[in-house]
Amino acid sequence: MEYGISTLSLVPMRAEPADRAEQVSQLLFGECYSILATQGNWLQIELATDQYRGWIDLKQHSPVRQAYFERWKNARHARVLDLVQLVHSGETAIPIGLGAYLPFYDGSSLHINDQTLQFNGRATTHEQQLTADQVVKVGLSMLKAPYQWGGKSVFGVDCSGLVQQVFGVCGYQLPRDAYQQVAVGEEVHFVAQTRPGDLAFFSNAEGRIIHVGLLLENQQILHAHGEVRIDTLDHEGIYQQDRKRYSHQLRIIKRIIPE
Template sequence: MFAICNLAIVPLRFEPSDRSELVTQVLFGETFTILEQKEKWSKICLSTDGYEGWIDNKQFTLITENQYQKIQQKAKCYCADLIDYVTGNNTLLPVSLGSDLTFLEFTDVNTQQLIFDGNIITGVQPKSNLLQTAFLYLNAPYLWGGKTPFGIDCSGFTQMVYRLNGYFIPRDASQQAKIGEPLSFIEESEAGDLAFFDNEEGLIIHVGIIMENNYIIHAHGKVRIDRLDHLGILNTDTGRHTHKLRVIKKIIL
């Protein structure tokens, strides 16, 4: 079975319970396959990154396989505003940055005849555009599993910045660290590359986007800009290192 998210920001949970851990969020317009159904919950697999979790049955709309395939084959179109609205048929629905508007042009899916008049972004953008997008998330509060300017985690931040520019990377920092070309030194990096950080056990636990002149933008407490050196992230407020550098990856050559 196939479905689409018809609400703004829907939680995807580890277990079928409102009290369960938030693993990620499903934004308006995102599609997915249904793996298992219960009375009140469905286990789903997101189309964009294969992430799995449980979603409330009241928070999505079923679509046919044909409709699902049409949406997948169409070039993605995203909301480029921090917050805007889709309207139509006495409906006023808020949508956030990164919401997927691709399905709106398919009348058999967009049965409410929803219209979006805000700014959009589509197609593959130059690598130089990554930081411009990243700055839109500045000061967004840290939220484990979050994907929006109203709450976002470190890997959700990097994934959404890349996605909005037409590049699809995995959801988790440990997964993102497995792709791309490793660099030996910070000096070899350029703006838009990803820096990964590990814990005492050697597990990748954090990721950020490298800026020019040894700065980094990342989600830690909030989306913020700090210094980056060969040891890791140097907090500009405290003057202390907060994360230990493990590897730098060039995702876009």
């Protein structure tokens, strides 16, 4: 098996090996993957973090050795806290964003294969999980990011991508999609019992989980719906004051971060 790492700020992962295919997710800078199959100029990959699968363009593939991949997979990595920042490789500056991985970061340098790169922005440590208040703070930094199906960045994010990246930056690895995320954590039975950092999940008419958001103070919710926005949550669902209507039907609330 062969392995790779993203050395670009974002790489689209597609449902099929074609540029016109649906974007199902994205690779962030510094994120490792294994290669499952090859079809023409396309690679089917599986992410080391959450085992999510998709197709990427061969031109955007950067190989790593198996030993590096195994070390990467078994380590916890610092994550970028700035909305936009630069990684320097000699004279080249690579733009990266919130949530990008900094493999084997020592406070100033990171390492990809035998290459050493420099980073001087804000980053989490790889040693501890952040508090619920810090999770909320990271989430609020994404406010007004545009909605993008399959997106995982401040320049375009979907509802589950927002939740996964916010928690991931803070040291909590969640699955990629909302229907997978709902299996994590402990149920909170009443909206009045929620705390900042809890997750609310929403279903369609068939009962399928289709949306997720991050709970804030005073029964407000941060979620990606057209943009990353703040609305009100009650026992029925998300109420959008500006549009005078409910946008999502509440199904269940889960607590990821214990007291």
